[in-house]
Amino acid sequence: MNEHPSTHATGPRPDPAFPDGGLPAPETRARKALVRGTALVALAVTAAYLAWRLTGTIDMAWWWVSIPLFLVEVHNAIGLLLYTVALWDVDPGTPPRPGTDDAWRVAVLIPTYNEPLEILLPTIAASVALRPAHQTWVLDDGAREEVRRLAERLGARYLARTEHRHAKAGNVNHALEQIDADFVAILDADHVPTARFLEATLPYFRDSRLAFVQTPQDFYNLESFEHERQRNGRVFNEEAVFYRVIAPAKTRWSAPFWCGTCAVLRVAALRSVGGVATDSVTEDIHTTIRMYRAGWTGAYHNEVLARGLAPDDAGAYLLQRNRWARGAMQVLRRENPLLGPGLAAGQRLAFLTTLFGWFDSWRTLAYMLIPLAVVATGAVPIRAPGAVYAPFFLATLALQFVALRLLARGHYPPVLSVLFEVLRMPAVLPATLAILAPDVHARFQVTPKGRRGDARARTPVPSLLTALAVVSAAGMAWFTASLLGVGPLHYAVPWAAIGAAVFLAMNEALLLAAIGRVRSSRFAGNRRASTRLPVRVAARMNGMVCEVRDLSVTGARVLLPTPAPEIPPRVALTLELERDVIRLECAVRRRPAIRRDGAEVGLQFEPDQEEELARLAVGLFHPPVPSVTGVPASEGPVPTWETAAA
Secondary structure, eight states, X not given: OOSOOOTTSSOSSOOOOOOSOXXXXXXXXXXXXXXXXXXXXXXXXXXXXXXXXXXXXXXXXXXXXXXXXXXXXHHHHHHHHHHHHHTSOOOOOOOOOSOOOTXXXXXXXXXXXXXXHHHHHHHHXXXXXXXXXXXXXXXXXXXXXXXXXXXXXXXXXXXXXXXXXXXXHHHHHHHHHHOOOSEEEEOOTTOEEOTTHHHHHGGXXXXXXXXXXXXXXXXXXXXXXXXXXXXXXOEEETTHHIIIIIHHHGGGGTOOOOOSSSEEEEHHHHHHTTSSOOSSSOHHHHHHHHHHHTTOEEEEOOSOOEEEOOOSSHHHHHHHHHHHHHHHHHHHHHHOTTTSXXXXXXXXXXXXXXXXXXXXXXXXXXXXXHHHHHHHHOOOOBOSOHHHHHHHHHHXXXXXXXXXXXXXXXXXXXXXXXXXXXXXXXXXXXXXXXXXXXXXXXXXXXXXXXXOXXXXXXXXXXXXXXXXXXXXXXXXXXXXXXXXXXXXXXXXXXXXXXXXXXXXXXXXXXXXXXXXXXXXGGGSSOOSSSOOEEEEEEEXXXXXXXXXXXXXXXXXXXXXXXXXXXXXXXXXXXXXXXXXXXXXXXXXXXXXXXXXXXXXXXXXXXXXXXXXXXXXXXXXXXXXXXXXXXXXXXXXXOOOHHHHHO
C-alpha cells in the first residue's frame, strides 16, 4: 500500500496556484517615473478643473445641488492627493539578513472563539511545524474540550480563561500574563502560516526598538465574496491593494501598523503600553498608535507568509467592514492621531489617510443621489456650456482613473473596485456615525468562518441598495417621460439632464450588479466544512493508481483512470507528498462520475485521524513536509510556498 504510485500524475507536489505571494521586485526608475508623472499630471489637471468649477460654473440658484456636487469633487481630489503622497514609493526596503538569536523565546498565539475544528486544525498543525524552536498556544475563549484535545494531540499548548471580557484583545492580554516569551506571533484561527513565517520575520527584531513586524493578509478560499476571477486569469481580491501596496508604502512614513493577524510582536513593547488596547473593536491599529507614542517602531515585510479565509458571503463581508469602520471611528475619537502627542508628521498623515478613508462611502452615496436630484427636478448644478464642460470633466475623470490604477500598481480594476465601493456602503455609512456618538459598549463580533447554518440561505439585500436601485429606476423612467414631453417636467438645460441620466444609468447598473452579487448562489452560505485547494497529487486508492485533483483536511476529489472499477463505500487513500506518505481512511461521498480524462470520485475523510490530517495540512501549506512535532523531517532550507509548488 505504501509503494510509490506511477507517474500518472504530473508530480507529487501540491500546486494551489497562488500567484504573486513573494517579495515584489523593487520598482525600476522608469516605472516610478511613469507612476509619479501620471499622478502629478492628474493632480494638476484636477486642480485646474476645480479652480474653473469654483470660479465660473457654480450656479447659486441651484445651490442645494451645486455645492454638494462641488464638495464631493473636492473630496475626490483630496483622496487622489493623499493616495499620491502615500504611494509615492511602495518599496518597503531590503529585508534583514537571515538568522535569529538562539536565546530568543518565541510563542505562536492562535486566538479562537467559535471556529470549527476543521478550520483550526491546519493553523495549529502548520504553526507547530514552524522553525526555529518555539511554543504554539491555542487561546480558546470558547473553553471547548474538543479544542483542548486537538491542540494537545497536535503538539500545541492550550489556554482558556474563566472570564471573557474584551474579546480577542482580552484573550491575548490574558495569554501575555501566562506565557514567558520575548516575541509572540499572532495568527487568527483561520490563518495558516507558511514554512518561512518565523524565519522571515524574526530577523527584523535585531533592531531593539522594533515593536512588530506585519506581513500581508492573503486568502486561500479564492471563491469568497471578495474575490473575482478576471478575464486575464488573475484573481481580484478587494484587500490586495491595501496589503500589497498601501501597507508596505507606509514604511516610508515610519507608519506601518499591526493588522491583528499574520504578525510578530515584541512582548516588551506590548507590555509598555498596558497590553493590547481594549477600548475599541480595532485593537490592532489602536495598539500600534500607542506603541509609536511610546517610542517604538514597526516594520512591514511584503511577502505572503500566511493564508486565511476571506468572508464567504455578503453577510460576513458586511459584518467585517462594519466592525473595521466602527473601530476606525473609535480610534479617531480616542487617540486623535492628527493632534494627539507623540507622532511624527508622516505618521499622522499615514494614519489619517487610512482612518478617514472610511468616509469615502459618503462620497459614493452623494454620487448616487446628485444625478437623481438633477433628473427629478431639472436642477442645473453646473453653469457652463455642455461642449466646454463635458470634455474638461471627462478628461479629468479619465486621468484620475489612470493615475489611481498606476498608483495601485495594477490592483485597481476600475469596475470591480467601484462595485465594491457600492457594496461597502450599507455597512460603512452607519459605522462612521460612531465618530459623533461612539457606542463604547459595542460588542466585538467575530467574522463567521467555515460551514454554518443553511447552505442554501442567502444574505438579504441591504435595504439601502434596494432603495437606491428602486429610486434610480424611477428616476430613469421620470427622465425618459420628461424628455419625450409626456411628463410634467421640462428641462431648461437638456444637456445637464442628459449627463445626469447617463450617470444615473451607470449607478443603476452598479446597484443591480451589487444586488446580484449579494443574492448570487455562489455565495449562498458555506457548503463545505473546509476549503478545498486545487492540486495534482499522485496517489493510490485501495491500491489503484489515481490522481487527487482537490484536497482539504476534510476530503478530496480523486480522478481514476477509466473504466472505473466497482468502489466500496469505504476506501483507503494513500498520498505521496514531497517528504511524507500519508494514508487516510475515507468514506465515498460521490460515486464515480465519468469524464473525458477519467472517473471522478468524491471522498470524505473519516474521523479520529488528526495526526494524519495534521501532516496533510503541513504538506499543503509547508512543502516539503516536516514532522508536526516541530522537528524538521530532514535538514536543509525550507522553501517558500511558491518555490515548492513551482
